[in-house]
Amino acid sequence: MEAFLERYRSLLFHCIGQFARDAAQRDDLYQDLLMHTLERLDRGAFNPERGSLGTWLYRVAWCRCVDLRRRESARRRPQLTMVGDDMPEKVDESPSPSELAGGRELSAVVRHAMSDLLPEERTLLNLRFVDGLALGEVGRACGISLEQTKYRLRRATVALRRRLLLVHTAGEVSL
Secondary structure (H helix, E strand, O other), X not given: OHHHHHHHHHHHHHHHOOOOOOHHHHHHHHHXXXXXXXXXXXXXXXXXXXXXXXXXXXXXXXXXXXXXXXXXXXXXXXXXXXXXXOOOOOOOOOOOHHHHHHHHHHHHHHHHHHHOOOHHXXXXXXXXXXXXXXXXXXXXXXXXXXXXXXXXXXHHHHHHHHHHHHHXXXXXXXX
């Protein structure tokens, strides 16, 4: 055993030097490698027909050092949950608090701009976009033709867009 340790000590320390810089870490790793290689030798893992004992020892030591390094880094890394663990069944489609606040603010700006429109323009926009009526239904509700509905709705949309741009560019939000 003494001859074995003396002969292969430098080989094992050469391998260990690639993984441990501190002398105490190298000694601990050397002890671990000795135990690991001796256990593998007892189990008959070495086959002299496939190569020399020195080559086999170096390969076993290298693989053991890599395994220990991976195990150590796995302990430092937080454990991530698998996909599907603690995941809700459905996506929450409700708006976030910031979306709600932004929506309320935007609604107030649009309502303010709508208040500056002519009553007919407000009515057309409300029927089409708030109530969700089709163009023909909007025309029947207002008592005008389909072509007039398209024309007046387009004019109301442009007027609202102009008012919103005015408010936006001037920073005029006096609600």
